[in-house]
Amino acid sequence: MADLQELNHAVVRCRRCPRLVAWREQVAREKRAAFRDQEYWGRPVPGFGDPAGGLLIVGLAPAAHGGNRTGRIFTGDRSGDWLFASLYRTGFANQPTSVARDDGLALRGCYITAPVKCAPPDNKPLPSERDACAPWLDAELALLSGLRVVVALGAFAWDQALRHLGPVRPKPRFGHGAEAQLPRGQVLVGSYHVSQQNTSTRRLTAEMLDAVFLRARDLLATGGPGRTPHR
Numbered sequence: 001m002a003d004l005q006e007l008n009h010a011v012v013r014c015r016r017c018p019r020l021v022a023w024r025e026q027v028a029r030e031k032r033a034a035f036r037d038q039e040y041w042g043r044p045v046p047g048f049g050d051p052a053g054g055l056l057i058v059g060l061a062p063a064a065h066g067g068n069r070t071g072r073i074f075t076g077d078r079s080g081d082w083l084f085a086s087l088y089r090t091g092f093a094n095q096p097t098s099v100a101r102d103d104g105l106a107l108r109g110c111y112i113t114a115p116v117k118c119a120p121p122d123n124k125p126l127p128s129e130r131d132a133c134a135p136w137l138d139a140e141l142a143l144l145s146g147l148r149v150v151v152a153l154g155a156f157a158w159d160q161a162l163r164h165l166g167p168v169r170p171k172p173r174f175g176h177g178a179e180a181q182l183p184r185g186q187v188l189v190g191s192y193h194v195s196q197q198n199t200s201t202r203r204l205t206a207e208m209l210d211a212v213f214l215r216a217r218d219l220l221a222t223g224g225p226g227r228t229p230h231r
Helices: 002-012 018-030 077-087 127-143 154-165 196-200 204-222
Strands: 053-058 110-113 149-153 179-181 187-191
Touching: 002 077, 053 154, 077 196, 110 149, 127 154, 149 179, 149 204, 154 187, 187 204
Parallel strands: 053 110, 053 149, 149 187
Antiparallel strands: 179 187
């Protein structure tokens, strides 16, 4: 735990990517009208949750007015509303909402992180920014010693999970409910990202998201593949 806290302190101080530093700080200065009275975090956003948990959830990057505002991954935006509500329904969170770092949310057996720690313009990090952030994710994964199941939210997270926890050959194809056995005995499970675009168009429903986390719970309980989540 102490090592992970030290790592997260170092992550928060990172200024490796000039474009991301400029963007996250610009957003924090200019703010969205709805949050104009709030102080934005405006720094890299570290991982969050139960470091001893067997489940890791991997996203893409903090949202400009979500994690970049609140300082906690998936906190304070509609994607987080969907994610934490599902984690609550499936037993991985103590409450269904997440609005601020001090709102009492606690994760049970679950840790959440992103391969890119700063909010990127248009939610699209450059390959060079992804690569500059990769050592942070490697260090994080090395400290999550109980990791057994990884849920990747979206194709970017799927690719990064395979990159950092693989390789797997041939490369497994991403899809909602897709699964891949990783070299160290862990299982990778794919889910459509909880983006507003996916949820508003019902490409991703609450039932579909719950099925992924119930599948993760099954894998944690049994230690191996079995039934496929509903799609």
